[in-house]
Amino acid sequence: MENPLTPEVLADPVALTRALVDIESVSLNEKEIAHHVEEVLRSVPHLDVQRHQNTVMARTEVGRSQRVVLAGHLDTVPLNDNFPSKREGDLIYGCGTSDMKSGVAYALHLAVSLAEPRYDVTYLFYEAEEIDSRYNGLTLVANAHPEWLAADFAVLLEPTYGVVEAGCQGTLRAIVTTTGRRAHSARSWRGVNAIHAAGEALNRLAGYQARTVTIDGCIYREGLNAVGIHGGVAGNVVPDRCEIEVNYRFAPDRSPAEAEAHVREVFAGLEVNLVDVAPGALPGLTAAPAREFLTAVGEEPVAKLGWTDVARFAALGIPALNFGPGDPNLAHAPDEHVEIGKIRDGAATLHRWLAPA
Ligand SMILES: [Zn+2]
Numbered sequence: 309m310e311n312p313l314t315p316e317v318l319a320d321p322v323a324l325t326r327a328l329v330d331i332e333s334v335s336l337n338e339k340e341i342a343h344h345v346e347e348v349l350r351s352v353p354h355l356d357v358q359r360h361q362n363t364v365m366a367r368t369e370v371g372r373s374q375r376v377v378l379a380g381h382l383d384t385v386p387l388n389d390n391f392p393s394k395r396e397g398d399l400i401y402g403c404g405t406s407d408m409k410s411g412v413a414y415a416l417h418l419a420v421s422l423a424e425p426r427y428d429v430t431y432l433f434y435e436a437e438e439i440d441s442r443y444n445g446l447t448l449v450a451n452a453h454p455e456w457l458a459a460d461f462a463v464l465l466e467p468t469y470g471v472v473e474a475g476c477q478g479t480l481r482a483i484v485t486t487t488g489r490r491a492h493s494a495r496s497w498r499g500v501n502a503i504h505a506a507g508e509a510l511n512r513l514a515g516y517q518a519r520t521v522t523i524d525g526c527i528y529r530e531g532l533n534a535v536g537i538h539g540g541v542a543g544n545v546v547p548d549r550c551e552i553e554v555n556y557r558f559a560p561d562r563s564p565a566e567a568e569a570h571v572r573e574v575f576a577g578l579e580v581n582l583v584d585v586a587p588g589a590l591p592g593l594t595a596a597p598a599r600e601f602l603t604a605v606g607e608e609p610v611a612k613l614g615w616t617d618v619a620r621f622a623a624l625g626i627p628a629l630n631f632g633p634g635d636p637n638l639a640h641a642p643d644e645h646v647e648i649g650k651i652r653d654g655a656a657t658l659h660r661w662l663a664p665a
Pocket residue numbers: 381407408437466467
């Protein structure tokens with residue numbers, strides 16, 4: 309199979325975005341794109357290249373005192389009548405244009421063109437970000453080759469529409485259960501209605517005042533919400549059990565244990581069972597490469613509200629942020645697209661930051 313990532317395409321982040329979009333790579337089908345990316349990188353003399361399954365790592369060994377990671381996932385969500393790419397005016401439409409082949413294009417373009425960057429750079433092109441985390445290329449590499457991730461700072465090239473999104477909020481899910489006593493609804497006074505009891509939990513949620521937390525200039529808005537409710541036995545039975553699933557999105561100044569304690573406090577007196585919790589990540593914008601990156605961007609960072617792989621780096625003690633040309637609101641949408649001007653602006657920013665002075 310011929311490699312569409314020709315030297316001419318690699319030299320232009322816009323053409324490269326299109327070429328990457330046009331290699332179909334829905335999660336778990338990244339073999340072909342990983343093959344093409346690996347082949348390109350192996351042809352570059354200044355890079356050390358390794359592969360683990362469908363994740364490709366390439367790094368410079370210039371001997372700089374600090375190392376940064378540029379990372380992008382190769383997979384996309386399923387196609388939605390939006391493949392291959394098409395150009396309309398200043399926009400490129402197609403699956404993965406925003407999330408995140410335009411970001412991957414930055415990393416690949418810089419990897420082949422910057423032989424002596426200001427920091428040593430590790431480029432990570434990884435598989436399966438859009439699905440269950442056990443398939444995630446970063447998870448696999450963290451287990452199999454943790455040394456590939458060693459760095460002082462990481463940039464994930466996820467869509468942010470050209471602004472810096474720093475840190476991320478944690479997320480916790482729990483089940484709040486109310487119980488009662490089952491009875492025939494014709495003799496309901498003999499029972500205790502667990503769904504009615506759930507009203508207490510819902511009242512606490514409706515009256516809940518979520519925190520707003522500012523860290524390193526980034527504003528994080530928390531939220532505690534019911535995201536599901538389940539109860540009832542039959543049309544003639546007073547129910548003895550009701551379960552409310554709640555989701556707490558918490559600012560990264562709280563640990564998972566503190567987040568859990570907070571949820572238990574909100575629902576004091578009720579049964580609370582933790583389903584899962586993922587830690588947030590502090591913005592970590594004080595490291596030197598991070599400060600210089602912000603200078604190159606020239607705009608104030610904002611808080612990342614969703615959970616992203618930034619948190620995986622944070623868990624390894626590596627400050628990380630998101631920066632990419634795509635509009636995050638268009639990620640996973642059928643009309644997903646990216647602005648050509650945004651691709652060019654971001655490429656120039658990364659060049660300012662990484663090119664030798
Ligand atoms: Zn993404």
